[in-house]
Amino acid sequence: MDIFRALKAYYWKDKGFLWGSIAGLAIATALGLIYPLLLRTLIDDMIVPGKFEGVLGLTLTAVGIIFVKAAFQYVHGFSGGRLGNRIAYRLRNACYEKLQQLSFSYYDTARTGDLMSRLTADIEGVRMFIGFGFAQLLNTALLIVFGFGMMFFIDWPLTVLILVFIPVLGFVAILFEQAIHPVFRSIRSAVGRLTTRVQENITGVRTVKSFAREPFEINKFVKENIDYRDNHLTLAEVWAKYFPMMEFIANLSVVTLLLAGGWRVIVGTMTLGELIAITGMLGFIVAPLWTLGFQINGYTQSKASGERLLELLYQPIAVKNREQSLVLDDAEVKGSIRFNDVSFRYTNRDDLPSALLGLELDAPAGTVVGLLGGTGSGKSTAVGLLLRAYDAGEGTITLDGVDIRHIELDSLRRQIGIVFQESFLFSTTIKENISYGRPDATMEEIEEAARYAQADGFIRELPLGYDTIVGERGMGLSGGQKQRIAIARALLNKPKVLILDDATSALDMETEHEIQTAIRKVMAGRTVFMIAHRISTLRHANEIIVLDRGHTIQRGTHDKLVRQPGLYRETYRIQYADRPDELDYAADADDSGERRVSG
Numbered sequence: 001m002d003i004f005r006a007l008k009a010y011y012w013k014d015k016g017f018l019w020g021s022i023a024g025l026a027i028a029t030a031l032g033l034i035y036p037l038l039l040r041t042l043i044d045d046m047i048v049p050g051k052f053e054g055v056l057g058l059t060l061t062a063v064g065i066i067f068v069k070a071a072f073q074y075v076h077g078f079s080g081g082r083l084g085n086r087i088a089y090r091l092r093n094a095c096y097e098k099l100q101q102l103s104f105s106y107y108d109t110a111r112t113g114d115l116m117s118r119l120t121a122d123i124e125g126v127r128m129f130i131g132f133g134f135a136q137l138l139n140t141a142l143l144i145v146f147g148f149g150m151m152f153f154i155d156w157p158l159t160v161l162i163l164v165f166i167p168v169l170g171f172v173a174i175l176f177e178q179a180i181h182p183v184f185r186s187i188r189s190a191v192g193r194l195t196t197r198v199q200e201n202i203t204g205v206r207t208v209k210s211f212a213r214e215p216f217e218i219n220k221f222v223k224e225n226i227d228y229r230d231n232h233l234t235l236a237e238v239w240a241k242y243f244p245m246m247e248f249i250a251n252l253s254v255v256t257l258l259l260a261g262g263w264r265v266i267v268g269t270m271t272l273g274e275l276i277a278i279t280g281m282l283g284f285i286v287a288p289l290w291t292l293g294f295q296i297n298g299y300t301q302s303k304a305s306g307e308r309l310l311e312l313l314y315q316p317i318a319v320k321n322r323e324q325s326l327v328l329d330d331a332e333v334k335g336s337i338r339f340n341d342v343s344f345r346y347t348n349r350d351d352l353p354s355a356l357l358g359l360e361l362d363a364p365a366g367t368v369v370g371l372l373g374g375t376g377s378g379k380s381t382a383v384g385l386l387l388r389a390y391d392a393g394e395g396t397i398t399l400d401g402v403d404i405r406h407i408e409l410d411s412l413r414r415q416i417g418i419v420f421q422e423s424f425l426f427s428t429t430i431k432e433n434i435s436y437g438r439p440d441a442t443m444e445e446i447e448e449a450a451r452y453a454q455a456d457g458f459i460r461e462l463p464l465g466y467d468t469i470v471g472e473r474g475m476g477l478s479g480g481q482k483q484r485i486a487i488a489r490a491l492l493n494k495p496k497v498l499i500l501d502d503a504t505s506a507l508d509m510e511t512e513h514e515i516q517t518a519i520r521k522v523m524a525g526r527t528v529f530m531i532a533h534r535i536s537t538l539r540h541a542n543e544i545i546v547l548d549r550g551h552t553i554q555r556g557t558h559d560k561l562v563r564q565p566g567l568y569r570e571t572y573r574i575q576y577a578d579r580p581d582e583l584d585y586a587a588d589a590d591d592s593g594e595r596r597v598s599g
């Protein structure tokens with residue numbers, strides 16, 4: 001019940017519906033228990049003595065009870081439905097909100113399919129139990145209390161005899177609950193894994209097909225499917241074991257009643273009407289007792305689901321606002337950035353050395369900083385830290401002299417525009433994709449941003465222009481086109497700091513050059529971080545930092561670095577091999593340096 005106590009915040013506001021659902025069902029059930037009493041009156045007071053004048057009144061009473069009972073059943077259904085839907089609505093919102101708050105580090109290990117199944121199947125499990133299952137479980141308990149109370153009132157010795165079976169039934173039900181709970185938990189995670197497989201496969205369908213790995217993918221799916229099926233088989237085994245046992249005990253109580261009750265009628269210690277009334281009542285009690293298994297089933301399922309939802313809701317947020325964090329005045333922000341001796345290691349990869357070590361960087365507002373280095377050298381990590389995707393392990397990063405950990409996250413990120421290596425487009429119009437960060441932008445502003453990003457031309461050639469809907473992950477557009485839309489999206493915000501994380505590598509040199517010129521214009525007076533593998537992208541930067549396995553191995557302007565022996569010049573030589581004029585210039589400029597390297 002701890003799980004449901006922890007979920008209280010999501011349903012307690014609707015306690016009126018909760019009580020309505022419980023009271024509606026309890027009253028409807030209590031009214032149902034009057035039928036056997038009417039039957040007793042009919043037999044003992046009318047049929048046996050032959051006084052039939054009361055039959056009409058009795059019938060009318062029964063009809064009245066039917067109506068009232070139906071009304072209360074309606075109250076139960078209505079309240080339960082409302083309650084369940086409201087809790088599901090709140091939980092969905094809360095989980096989604098939590099997903100928005102969770103930091104990048106959570107998503108490094110989270111599985112999409114698993115999260116999807118939490119937000120759908122698990123919420124459904126909780127909805128059904130809190131909406132209806134809980135009232136039914138309580139109703140069964142009330143039925144036992146009311147029913148046996150009445151039976152006791154009619155004939156206590158017989159009732160005591162029957163009561164013996166109840167603790168036995170309860171004991172088996174508890175055993176059942178204990179056996180079935182872990183099975184449900186593993187079914188829930190098996191669903192999550194299965195959904196992940198499907199989701200991953202659909203997302204990566206191009207890779208799968210181009211490597212002809214369909215059979216391998218099918219095998220992977222079959223494995224998960226087998227796991228899911230086996231879990232269900234275990235579930236069926238538990239049911240098969242406990243259900244007949246519960247039914248047997250329940251039936252045993254009926255047989256005992258007929259034997260002992262029949263004998264008591266024969267010897268005259270109880271009337272026929274009383275026996276029929278008690279048999280009817282036991283029928284009322286036994287029917288839900290048979291479904292007790294189902295009810296416990298619903299309870300355990302929703303408990304397992306609730307556990308998974310709470311696990312998500314209680315997930316710690318790695319990067320969050322500090323108390324009294326600073327909200328920046330957007331108009332005042334200049335955009336100067338400093339990295340002071342910054343080091344960082346990914347917590348989920350303790351086996352790896354630090355991704356960044358002692359990075360020093362000074363980017364006054366209006367400068368362009370280039371980051372170059374082999375793959376895995378820490379370039380994306382550095383700009384990720386600036387965005388507070390993760391908090392730096394050691395050292396500080398400042399924006400206009402303020403430690404970014406003291407700045408409110410939204411406020412910080414509003415100042416930064418980023419275009420990732422792989423751009424993500426939402427499945428909506430190009431217009432909405434560009435204005436994602438500024439939904440209030442005018443059409444003129446959107447078109448202007450697209451022009452800067454060299455995207456306006458190809459967008460206009462599309463049949464629906466800016467109203468073209470781009471599919472999931474921007475399908476239907478080339479990599480370069482998607483990238484240009486992403487650049488337009490970042491430029492529209494006119495951020496104080498722009499980060500281009502290998503954002504122009506999918507573009508041809510000419511387009512890249514045009515975009516760069518436009519960016520320089522838009523970003524005049526603002527700061528730009530450019531990560532690239534192409535020297536041509538970085539050569540105009542005010543400072544280029546060359547990273548190698550997290551260490552800064554070179555820094556300076558293009559002109560300086562190209563004269564120094566080292567990774568930068570090597571990269572330059574390789575990339576400009578087909579332009580010997582420029583290459584010769586570099587070699588001539590620092591011949592002695594070259595000799596030092598080779599010597």
Ligand SMILES: Nc1ncnc2c1ncn2[C@@H]1O[C@H](COP(=O)(O)OP(=O)(O)OP(=O)(O)O)[C@@H](O)[C@H]1O
Nearest residue numbers: 108346349355373374375376377378379380381382
């Ligand atoms: N989310 C992550 N979780 C764990 N380790 C990571 C994560 N992202 C990067 N790393 C590791 O950190 C190191 C630096 O990675 P980073 O992405 O910063 O390199 P990069 O220079 O941007 O490389 P590339 O040019 O290939 O994008 C690598 O060893 C990488 O494996």
